[in-house]
Amino acid sequence: MFGLKADWSLDVQDRYFTIEDYEGAKPRWCTGCGDHGVLTAVHKVCREAQLPPEKIVAVSGIGCSSRLPHYMGTYGFHGLHGRALPFASGVKARRPDLDVWVATGDGDCFSIGGCHWVHALRYNIDMTVLVFDNAVYGLTKKQSSPTSPVGLKTNTHPTGAFLPPLNPLTVTLGVSNVSFVAQVVDWNPLLVYETIKKAHAHRGTSFVRIIQRCPVFVEEVHKDLQNDPSQILLLKHENGIPTNEAVERIYPNQREHDPSDWNAAMEIARNELQVPCGLLYHNPDAPVYDDWSSVGMGMSDEEKIAGINKALDSFSI
Amino acid sequence: MTKQAAAQKSNVSEISAGKAKRIDEHIIEIVSDSGEGAQKCGQTFGSVSGKMGNGVWTVEIIPAEIQPPARSKEGASGVRIRLGSKYVTNMGDQADLVVAFNEQVLYNRIDNRAFREGTVVLLENKWAEDPQPAIREQYAEAVADFKKRGLIIHELPLEKECLKIVSNARRGKNMFVLGMLCRIYSRDVQRALDEIAKTFARKGEKVIKPNHDLFKAGYQYAADNLEYHYEIPPEKEGVQKPTVVTNGNTAIGLGVMASGMELVAMYPITPATSASHYLADAFHLTGGFVHQAEDEIAAVAYAVGASYAGKTACTITSGPGMALKTEVLGLAVMCEVPLVVVDVQRGGPSTGLPTKIEQGDLLSSLYGMPGDAPKVIMAPATISECFHFIITARKLAEAFRTPVFVLTDANLATGVQPYDRPDPQAEWLSAPIDQSEWDKNVPAYDWDEETGLSPRPIPGQPGGEYVLTGLAHTRRSCVAYDSMSNQTGCNMRSRKMAALAATLQKPEIYGDKEGDILVVSWGSTMGAVQEAVDRLRKEGRKVSNVHLRFLAPLEKDLKEIFSKFKKVMTVELNYSDDPEAPLINDATRRYAQLANILRNQTLMDIDCWSIVQGAPLQPGVIHDAVLGRLEKLN
Numbered sequence: 001m002f003g004l005k006a007d008w009s010l011d012v013q014d015r016y017f018t019i020e021d022y023e024g025a026k027p028r029w030c031t032g033c034g035d036h037g038v039l040t041a042v043h044k045v046c047r048e049a050q051l052p053p054e055k056i057v058a059v060s061g062i063g064c065s066s067r068l069p070h071y072m073g074t075y076g077f078h079g080l081h082g083r084a085l086p087f088a089s090g091v092k093a094r095r096p097d098l099d100v101w102v103a104t105g106d107g108d109c110f111s112i113g114g115c116h117w118v119h120a121l122r123y124n125i126d127m128t129v130l131v132f133d134n135a136v137y138g139l140t141k142k143q144s145s146p147t148s149p150v151g152l153k154t155n156t157h158p159t160g161a162f163l164p165p166l167n168p169l170t171v172t173l174g175v176s177n178v179s180f181v182a183q184v185v186d187w188n189p190l191l192v193y194e195t196i197k198k199a200h201a202h203r204g205t206s207f208v209r210i211i212q213r214c215p216v217f218v219e220e221v222h223k224d225l226q227n228d229p230s231q232i233l234l235l236k237h238e239n240g241i242p243t244n245e246a247v248e249r250i251y252p253n254q255r256e257h258d259p260s261d262w263n264a265a266m267e268i269a270r271n272e273l274q275v276p277c278g279l280l281y282h283n284p285d286a287p288v289y290d291d292w293s294s295v296g297m298g299m300s301d302e303e304k305i306a307g308i309n310k311a312l313d314s315f316s317i
Numbered sequence: 318m319t320k321q322a323a324a325q326k327s328n329v330s331e332i333s334a335g336k337a338k339r340i341d342e343h344i345i346e347i348v349s350d351s352g353e354g355a356q357k358c359g360q361t362f363g364s365v366s367g368k369m370g371n372g373v374w375t376v377e378i379i380p381a382e383i384q385p386p387a388r389s390k391e392g393a394s395g396v397r398i399r400l401g402s403k404y405v406t407n408m409g410d411q412a413d414l415v416v417a418f419n420e421q422v423l424y425n426r427i428d429n430r431a432f433r434e435g436t437v438v439l440l441e442n443k444w445a446e447d448p449q450p451a452i453r454e455q456y457a458e459a460v461a462d463f464k465k466r467g468l469i470i471h472e473l474p475l476e477k478e479c480l481k482i483v484s485n486a487r488r489g490k491n492m493f494v495l496g497m498l499c500r501i502y503s504r505d506v507q508r509a510l511d512e513i514a515k516t517f518a519r520k521g522e523k524v525i526k527p528n529h530d531l532f533k534a535g536y537q538y539a540a541d542n543l544e545y546h547y548e549i550p551p552e553k554e555g556v557q558k559p560t561v562v563t564n565g566n567t568a569i570g571l572g573v574m575a576s577g578m579e580l581v582a583m584y585p586i587t588p589a590t591s592a593s594h595y596l597a598d599a600f601h602l603t604g605g606f607v608h609q610a611e612d613e614i615a616a617v618a619y620a621v622g623a624s625y626a627g628k629t630a631c632t633i634t635s636g637p638g639m640a641l642k643t644e645v646l647g648l649a650v651m652c653e654v655p656l657v658v659v660d661v662q663r664g665g666p667s668t669g670l671p672t673k674i675e676q677g678d679l680l681s682s683l684y685g686m687p688g689d690a691p692k693v694i695m696a697p698a699t700i701s702e703c704f705h706f707i708i709t710a711r712k713l714a715e716a717f718r719t720p721v722f723v724l725t726d727a728n729l730a731t732g733v734q735p736y737d738r739p740d741p742q743a744e745w746l747s748a749p750i751d752q753s754e755w756d757k758n759v760p761a762y763d764w765d766e767e768t769g770l771s772p773r774p775i776p777g778q779p780g781g782e783y784v785l786t787g788l789a790h791t792r793r794s795c796v797a798y799d800s801m802s803n804q805t806g807c808n809m810r811s812r813k814m815a816a817l818a819a820t821l822q823k824p825e826i827y828g829d830k831e832g833d834i835l836v837v838s839w840g841s842t843m844g845a846v847q848e849a850v851d852r853l854r855k856e857g858r859k860v861s862n863v864h865l866r867f868l869a870p871l872e873k874d875l876k877e878i879f880s881k882f883k884k885v886m887t888v889e890l891n892y893s894d895d896p897e898a899p900l901i902n903d904a905t906r907r908y909a910q911l912a913n914i915l916r917n918q919t920l921m922d923i924d925c926w927s928i929v930q931g932a933p934l935q936p937g938v939i940h941d942a943v944l945g946r947l948e949k950l951n
């Protein structure tokens with residue numbers, strides 16, 4: 001790809017990356033699974049940004065959605081159930097040059113990884129976090145998840161889930177130092193692409209909750225929403241997720257929302273009668289943990305030896 | 318009272334007036350409520366002695382609570398100093414001389430078998446005239462009781478003497494006591510004054526002066542009023558080689574810095590935390606960073622993430638933290654991620670004995686993971702080894718692409734000792750992250766069939782792209798759907814341990830190469846075990862010691878070494894059934910942890926002796942335990 005540098009000279013890079021450069025193994029998700037479309041959008045955003053594949057690390061936990069790194073042609077880290085965020089944080093700790101992505105499920109992130117979720121938001125480490133929320137445990141075959149709606153019949157609650165579901169948006173917005181909160185439905189490719197693109201461009205932890213279809217286990221949960229787009233509240237703003245006429249035609253229920261307005265974001269998130277789509281909150285200036293964790297990088301061996309000698313001297317007798 | 322203690326009793330009660338009496342060593346304790354400066358006093362006394370060339374081992378006496386009730390048994394806070402002419406390797410047996418700021422804290426030490434008949438106690442006597450009758454009564458009762466127990470009690474007006482110099486004696490009593498001790502043990506006065514000046518340097522002359530005055534007053538008081546006056550001349554005067562004095566946790570922190578590691582991820586837990594405290598203070602000197610994670614799982618995951626990305630990291634914890642880290646550590650084994658794991662062991666299971674010593678995490682480190690999870694386990698025996706083992710651990714972790722566990726314990730963590738100043742080398746540091754192009758034909762796990770070793774692609778290397786996965790995987794790190802991949806992966810990871818074992822040396826035998834009993838030990842107990850062996854050998858017993866530093870894989874030729882002794886037994890600080898206890902027989906007896914491993918590996922009938930009372934082993938106790946086994950043997 002080529003681009004113009006600040007001095008207007010032409011900068012010709014010697015590598016141009018195509019979608020294939022970001023593709024890995026052939027996805028093994030079920031037909032009709034919402035994960036496929038998200039993966040496609042991720043590939044496109046990478047190509048758009050012309051990121052060298054060797055500089056990308058896709059980190060995940062365990063679950064259907066957490067298989068995503070295997071379907072990337074980049075570096076990947078398919079970790080443990082619930083632990084995607086601390087693994088990803090560690091990858092970034094001393095490697096600010098790496099572009100870190102996280103794929104996690106509703107069980108992975110909100111349940112077993114709940115503690116890490118809250119703290120990762122507060123650390124605000126520069127990474128793009130995609131939560132694939134299908135309201136169920138997919139990989140382990142249909143148990144209730146924290147976001148399962150009341151009444152959903154699962155293998156652990158055969159007469160129907162009885163607790164009110166967790167609201168990931170209000171929880172996320174409630175964490176201090178949160179810097180980017182967006183929500184999107186997997187079945188609108190343009191919105192998915194634009195949302196992920198915006199999330200990726202943000203420096204800090206970009207939290208994207210993707211409402212994801214799992215037609216195999218909980219088709220009924222999303223069918224209704226898919227068939228009745230008026231339940232979706234499209235958030236619009238010049239600093240929000242770009243939309244187009246087609247999208248606006250599909251989602252007539254719209255609201256102008258300034259993503260810097262935390263109170264309005266919280267109000268939108270709390271209204272459980274509609275499903276907001278777009279950028280709820282964005283604070284590009286929130287402190288980023290990487291700025292602390294990477295301090296001191298690049299010290300030479302001589303400097304390090306001088307440092308350890310100084311440390312030892314303070315204990316000399 | 319142990320047999321050893323009884324034998325020593327007579328020397329100490331001989332008191333020489335006037336001229337200093339020459340002795341080889343003494344064990345001194347200063348015990349107080351917390352916040353009265355006993356530890357500062359002990360540390361200063363220790364460093365003055367270290368500088369004079371004496372052997373010193375200092376260990377802190379730490380209460381479990383932050384603000385324990387005053388004048389209580391559980392509130393005992395202070396320090397023990399073992400001072401010798403020769404190099405000192407452990408905290409020794411019972412104290413010879415104790416300074417106590419109140420009488421109640423002494424009960425804690427009595428409980429810990431820290432005293433014997435004839436131990437001299439210099440006791441603050443202001444409690445005898447306390448306005449509260451209950452305290453006066455308590456005091457009188459305790460003093461009578463101490464005397465009955467055979468302690469030699471001297472009631473001294475410490476506070477009253479200090480008040481002649483300062484208005485708040487609570488703050489200065491420790492320097493007065495330091496003066497007393499320096500007189501009693503003929504310490505170099507100028508060195509002590511310098512040390513005090515150094516301690517208060519930041520506060521300036523107006524603080525240094527009264528502390529110097531208190532020191533001098535204490536010194537004079539002891540000269541005028543106490544008959545105890547000893548000389549413990551160092552074998553060689555002054556510091557011979559560049560020397561540093563630290564505790565084991567600081568040594569770990571320094572080792573991390575000298576190893577080139579740039580990241581420690583931790584969650585606070587006693588007795589490990591002070592290593593991270595030290596690093597939080599000093600790590601910037603080598604460009605490093607301490608990540609305080611939200612829990613131990615996150616801490617180790619963060620470290621693994623960083624290691625995967627090319628910067629081998631370290632996580633420091635204790636037993637309960639190890640338990641939480643288990644799943645991630647299994648992933649590190651499975652995915653062959655280099656990692657240094659420091660476990661400063663404390664008493665377990667569960668929250669156990671948070672501030673106390675145990676060597677209880679050996680088996681859980683070795684086996685406490687689902688499936689087969691071979692990893693390297695090392696245990697430093699000395700504070701100096703706490704430093705050097707971290708450097709070795711980082712190198713082994715990278716060379717063998719594996720987690721390396723370093724097991725220390727509360728005894729090493731808080732013990733303070735002078736040791737040869739390390740001379741940092743560039744080759745101790747890690748190499749810069751390789752970002753060169755990776756040959757696409759080489760898979761992520763290009764295992765060498767002979768050794769199980771393989772080179773590792775690092776993110777950023779073009780052509781090396783792979784997805785690390787905790788699932789059973791192929792050489793290309795793809796999820797394995799065939800039956801052989803898992804077998805191959807397990808074979809290769811296990812083979813690495815055999816490859817490392819082949820490079821290990823035969824352990825040194827302390828004592829003769831054959832005899833009646835070989836005592837096998839590991840970790841912080843080395844000094845005490847070898848001292849016990851020395852005493853037994855002096856008594857004509859055929860006893861030797863082998864001290865193991867690698868627990869997985871094991872060091873070489875153990876079976877051959879063991880076969881030259883009538884009996885092999887381990888001495889450990891973890892649980893084992895007493896063979897004499899009810900219901901215990903060959904079928905039911907549960908062995909100490911290293912004994913378990915050695916029995917398993919050698920198929921020899923290896924015996925053991927171990928206790929879990931939360932205190933470091935005393936040489937006298939080991940002596941008696943081994944003697945007991947010897948008597949049965951013959």
Ligand SMILES: Cc1ncc(C[n+]2csc(CCOP(=O)(O)OP(=O)(O)O)c2C)c(N)n1
Pocket residue numbers: 062063064065066081104105106107108109132134136137138139140145
């Ligand atoms: C420690 C641990 N506990 C349980 C599991 C089993 N497990 C694997 S995936 C999963 C739930 C996945 O649900 P979610 O995170 O919503 O992902 P999805 O499959 O729905 O994409 C569970 C319980 C595990 N792998 N590890």
Ligand code: SF4
Pocket residue numbers: 028029030032033034035064065134138139213214215216217
């Ligand atoms: S089970 Fe559901 S979530 Fe999992 S791959 Fe199939 S459709 Fe997707």
Ligand SMILES: [Mg+2]
Pocket residue numbers: 063105106107132133134135136137138145
């Ligand atoms: Mg799910």
